[in-house]
Amino acid sequence: AQGRMVPGFFRIARASALPARFCALLAIVAAAPSAGQNTERVLSLEEAIKLFTAHNPSLRVLLADVDAVSGLARQAAAWPNPEVSFTDEPAFGLLPSSRETTVAVGWRIEWPGLRMARIAAAEQSLAAERDRASADSLRLLLSVIYAYIDAASRAERTAISADAAAAARQAEEFLARQFDEGEIAGLELHRMRVERAHYENELATAEAETRAARMRLAHRVHPDGAVTSFVPVDRLEGIPEAPPLEDLLLSIATLRYDLRALRQDAAAAGATVRESRLFWFPRPTMRGGLKRGTDGMSGLYASASISLPVMNRYRGTIQYRTAQLRAAEYRLLLAERRAEAELRQAYDRYISLRDRMETVGNELVSEATAAVRSVRVSFDEGEAMIQDVLDAALIFREARLARHDMMAALWVAYFDVLHAAGRPFPTSFH
Secondary structure (H helix, E strand, C coil): CCCCCCHHHHHHEEEEHCCCCHHHHHCCCCCCCCCCCCCCCCHHHHHHHHHHHHHHHHHHHHHHHHHHHHHHHHCCCCCCCEEEEEEEECCCCCCCCCCCEEEEEEECCCCCCHHHHHHHHHHHHHHHHHHHHHHHHHHHHHHHHHHHHHHHHHHHHHHHHHHHHHHHHHHHHHHHHHCCCCCCCHHHHHHHHHHHHHHHHHHHHHHHHHHHHHHHHHHHHHHCCCCCCCCCCCCCCCCCCCCHHHHHHHHHHHHCCCHHEEEEHHHHHHHHHHHHHCCCCEEEEEEEEEEECCCCCEEEEEEEECCCCCCCCHHHHHHHHHHHHHHHHHHHHHHHHHHHHHHHHHHHHHHHEEEHEEEHHHHHHCCCCCHHHHHHHHHHHHCCHHHHHHHHHHHHHHHHHHHHHHHHHHHHHHHHHHHHHHHCCCCCCC
């Protein structure tokens, strides 16, 4: 598997004239991670995404926001309520005791153009809120994926550090026996003890960072759950292949939810402008009812009233909403340019890491293995000192760490490209 030490290295060590325990120093960066050291719940990337989707409260906040705007859109389609009036007043006439009773129903007529513009603005605002919620949910999901990659990466580094510390302890024990037998000087033993203390300190630091990364992953996935630490089971393997940049640029405007939301905002602003331009148009109120008097006179009646746009033609409202429309269009234009720049930058970083991984990444471990072989031969012939052995072991360890860090950075860059292009995220690292 990628990222693991070449199997032939252990055969090289066993074939060496060095004792087996001392050769273990050259295997400081043994590939297999230590098992059975924790009892946390393990989960794959796919399981992490499912848990996040089902239980994360941040998503429920987004859904509540969408539901709130949905209520406003529903209200925008409501018709005005009718008005019922009742009056009972004296009728001034020949009889002092005569009275007049009126029961009437009134309704304000709303012109179809005004109503349709208001409904269109509300529906466009609802569509924009849904797209915004989708964009925010993808950003939250991307933070979960980042946390998963970080936890998986730190676990791999911890495994390398654990093997380094174990090999250093074995080498120290061997050199202590060599010192007791008078075959080496005390300086070499003291140097090995310093090296062993250095690896033990690195292991303790790596373990603490791994625990913190696993807790961050649990907080991202299921903050109100009972499990406070998740252990990633998926390893960062393989080289991800992103689609060509030209294909991504062609579909970015339709696939990115934040751009779609801004486009819907501009459409909603245009609808509000059309609505405000109809505000000044006279809207009549029709009334009709029954009038009855104590003198026996009764009958139906009808009336109409209309507002005259003399003092207020809503010019300020039209100016305000027109300016909002221009601002929404400018925001969309700037966001499209920024999104294209973000995609190009993310893709450039991805290509750079992919090329380095395909060329330098695989050479790191092979070159370090060649250094180990060279030191083994020199030590067998008495031409290399213990410090040369330590240097070769350090080179091999650092090569594996560098390759692993490059692999983690490549997967982060790959997900950055997908997010910048609005493409769906994979649920594994294969």
